[in-house]
Amino acid sequence: MRNIMKATTLESRFPLLSVEHGCIVSKDADITAAFEVELPEVYTVTAEEYEGIHATWCKAIKVLPDHSVLHKQDWYVKERYRPDLGKEGMGFLARSYEMHFNERPFLHHKCYLFLTKTTKERMRQQSNWNTLCRGHIVPKEIQDKETAVKFIEAVEQFARILNDSGHIKLRRLSDDELTGTDKETGIIGRYFALSLGNADCLEDIEMTAREMRVGDNRLCLHTLSDTEDLPAAVATDCRYERLSTDRSDCRLSFAAPLGLLLPCNHIYNQYVFIGNSDEELRRFEKTARNMQSLSRYSRQNAINREWIEEYLNEAHSQGLKSVRAHFNVMAWSDDAEELKRIKNDVGSQMASMGCVPRHNTTDCPTLFWAGIPGNAADFPAEESFHTFIEQAVCLFAGETNYKDSPSAFGIRMADRISGKPLHIDISDLPMKRGVTTNRNKFVLGPSGSGKSFFMNHLVRQYYEQGSHVVLVDTGNSYQGLCEMIHRKTKGKDGVYYTYTEDNPISFNPFYTEDKVYDIEKRESIKTLLLTLWKKDNEPATRAEEVALSNAVSQYIGRIKEDNSIVPCFNTFYEFIDTDYRKVLEDKKVREKDFDIASFLNVLEPYYKGGEYNYLLNSDKELDLLHKRFIVFEIDQIKEHAILFPVTTIIIMELFINKMRRLQGIRKMIIIEEAWKAIASANMASYVKYLYKTVRKYFGEAIVVTQEVDDIISSPIVKESIINNSDCKILLDQRKFMNRFDQIQGLLGLTEKEKSQILSINQSNDSSRRYKEVWIGLGGTQSAVYATEVSIHEYLAYTTEETEKMEVRELAGKLGSDMEAAIRQIAEKRMDEEK
Incomplete structure (x- = not known):
């Protein structure tokens, strides 16, 4: 007897029987294998890669047996960012960064795949025999166990094909992930709660012909269930105009407008029903003959016959498999006004794909019920349309949000769509995975592109995670951050060396604390002397190099034997003039x-x-070994032909000393525009040595520049720096748009990377203050991120003189407390913005 009660329990209508061995078993004896799918990140896939992904899906679907259902379910749920303030040792700036993003809304995406084996009869079932319409459900038994075994084998082969593609990863869901545990809600429970989080209790479900409600959420459903609603043509991907230029293409999957580009709570369901293709085609042949005989009575019959024959011709000529498909967008909201806006948004996004938006109210309950994980076989057959696998797969959502790196070490950037903070590792994880062979980085960005902000953001986070940072700067870019660290540590760290006439920087490259002079130390001394001796266009001969090496070795041997000799340039000069002159004569x-x-x-x-006797004869050593944040500001001598290159070289030699001695500790050297001084013929071997050796000592070298002419014209930079920097970081290149082909060739960028770089800052959200940056790793992984910082970080990083003075003066009034000064100014500015 049919159940005519107005209300019933979920238990009595529940279509699933059990979950066993990782499979969902329905009461109608359908078996479903469930997977979590990891799709490629948005804006990182090229047209060729989309075609490869499409081909992989098609290949995988073809291994599934007849009377199977593929149900791909993409969840897009609005969430708000919750800052993690419980980390041990979190500093003032890190805390302000987290609070800046507090309650930031973003769209959380999860993709699931359900492969169901059902029967021929069930696949023909219409909505009037849906489990919702039955008075009671009698569980059936699986009669043919061999069919079930073959299906599981096909599922494993399906998963292997996708996993081997390199673009998509499938992970089989466990029993607990499907049904849930005492602490975690399973995927089935989350579906009934329309939530990706834990559902404390099940909500009431109301189903009427007018609307459907789950708890306080009202659903609106848009369907693609008829060929008349489909676009005239489909493709594997489409051009995303907002991030494309006349020189580059940004590609998205064809169905992307119904995925991440639809900013509301929704589920995008994609179904492919695999029947017996030969049987389907025979049925179409019969229908075509009927249409032929009836064509004299109706022109519409003649047109339908032509369409069917064209379908059959394509199927037979190209060997295509006939399937049925259905796609729907199930969106929801607890606010009536927002629901109206959502309906318009979904409709407009469908229209942008060339589809006819069809808001479906009558079939919403049955389609919701068929969307239950494991219940795809309950789908009403009349809601699907005939097509081929290749065309159906074009309507699959093909990308996901940017993902956090699983590494413990990394930096915080922001998602360019939502602005959600991301944890990315651009140093350690790429090395472990073989994406890169070193941690070195090359940074290129014109003036005003946000380069100094990004670098401040980077070095601050590396420093807070225990790195030793040495900076060679020529523009006071790091003065605020260094001074803040200096005052915070009460002078124990954050050392800012700058060159003045009264107090010039002086060094002693011949001094070591323990009188250990290894090969690296000897080579650096030799390179320094060669740079002082020879001009750029005057390379040393082999005989001169050997003589100089012998001089350095003998001098080192002398100071080891005689403790009365003070290691410095003066005593080395005297040794050359006396003892070594005699050696050469002999x-x-x-x-x-x-x-x-x-x-x-x-x-x-x-x-x-x-004239420069102070430069190499320092009587006090710079304590680089124990200071973790050191800035050498040499702006005053950047045009000096002698002081600039010598000072830069010695700083690098001191870093190498730090690099050798601090074993197991991360260290990094950042050279801003100072690299121009070391890009000479004499320095080529030295720079190559630094770049190739630093990775062996858990270190990284970073060169930052804004002058594209210099990197294009300098073969030294290309050979020694760019070729040994597996991580390349580029900021807004629109100033170099007409010359970007040169940059692309120099850096070895692919067309995909070029398109990503030229999309930087093309479609920024005006409600947020940020600039975008492209990060490429090893030529295989690349993405564009947003550098968005809090007002507190902005005040610490700013290079505007008036703002720096404001912070410094207020800090002086507050007892040298820069944090308090930044906090006061930030609060004042936030109040003004309100």
Whole structure:
């Protein structure tokens, strides 16, 4: 007897029987295998890759047996970011960053795949025999166990094909993930609660011809269930105009407008029903003949016959498999006004794909019921249309949100769509996975592109995670951050060295605390001397290099034997003029092989009494070894032909000393525009050595520049820096748009990477203050992220002189407390914005 009660329990209508061995078994004896699907990140896939993904889906679907149902279910649920403030040792800026994003809304995406084996009869079932319409459901038995075994084998083959593609990953859901546990709600329970989180209790479900309600949420359903509603043509991907230029394409999947680009709570259901293709085609042949005989009575019959024959011709000529398909967008809201807006949004997004938006109210309950994980076989047959696998797969959503790196180490950036904070590792994880072979980075961004903000953001986070940071700067970009660290640590860290006439920077490259001079130390001393001695266009001969190496070795041997000799340039100069001159005379080294008089003459300005006698004879050592944040600001000497390159070289040598001694500790050197001074012929081998060796000592070298002319014209930079930097970071390149082909060739960028880079800042959200940055790893992984910071971080990073003075003056009034000063100014500005 049919149940005519107005209300009934979910238990009495529940179509599923059990979950066993990772499979959902329905009361009608349908078996379903469930997977979680990991799709590629949005804006990171090219047209060729979309075609490859499409081909993989088609190949996988073809291994499924007849009378199977593929149900791909993409969840897009609005959530709000909750800051993680419980981390141990979280600093002031890190805390302000987290609070800046507090309650930031974003669209959380999860993709599930359900593969169901059913029967021929069930696949022909219409909505009047849906489990919702039956008075009671009598569980059936699986009669043919061999069919079930073959289906599971096909499912495993299906998963292997997709996993081997390299673009899509499938993970089989466990029994607990399907049914839930005492602590976690399973996927089935979450579906009935329309939530990706834990559902404390089940909500009432109201189903009428006018509307459907789950708890306080009212559903609206748009369907693609008829060929008349479909676009004239489908494709694997489409051009996303907002992030494309006349020189580049940004590609999205064809169904992307119904996925991440639809900013509301919704589920996008995609069904492919695989029947017996040969039987279906025979049925179409019969229908075509009937239409032929009836065509004299109706022109519509003649047209239908032509369409059917064209369908049959394509199927037979290309060997295509006939299937049925259905697609629907199930959106919901607890607010009536918002629901109206959602209906319009879904309709407009469907129209943008060339589809006819069809708001379906009558079939909403039955389609909701068929969307229950494991219940796809209960789908009403009249709601589907005939097509081929290739066309059906074009309507699959093909991308997901940016994902957090699973690594414990990393930096915080923001999602370019929603602005949600992301944790990404661009140093360690790529090395472990073999994506990169070193941690070195090359950063290119013109003035005003947000380069200094990004670099401040990067080094601050590396420092807070225990890294030793050495910066060589020429523009006071890191003064605020360094001073803040200095005051926070009460002078123990955050050292800011700057060159002035009264207090010039001085070094002693010959000094080591334990008198250990390894190969790296000797080579760095030799390179320094060669740079002082020879011009850029005057390379040293082999004989001169050997003589200089011998001089350094013998001098080191002398100071080890005689403790009365103070290691410095003065004593080295005197050693060359006396003892080593005699060695050369005894060995009868000719003047043309090593002109010792010329050597001493050129280096005399660095000897006592000379113009630069202070430079290499420091009587106090810079404590680089124990300071974790050090900035060398050499803006005052950046145009000096001698001081600038020498100072830069010695700083790098000091970093190498730090690199060798601090074992197991992360360290990094950032060279801003100072790399121009070291891009000489004499320095080429030294720079190559630094870039190739630093990775062995858990370190990384970063070069930052804004002058595209210099990197294009300098072969030294290309060979020693760019080729040894597996991580490349580019900011807004619109100023170089007409010359970007040169940059692309120099950096070895692919067309995919070019398209991503040229999309930077093309469609920024005006309600947020941020600039975008492209990060490429090893030529295989790349994405564009947003550098968005809090007002507190902005005040710490700013290079505007007036803002820096405001912070510094207020900090002085507050007892050198920069944090308090930044907090006060930030609160004042936020009040003004309100």
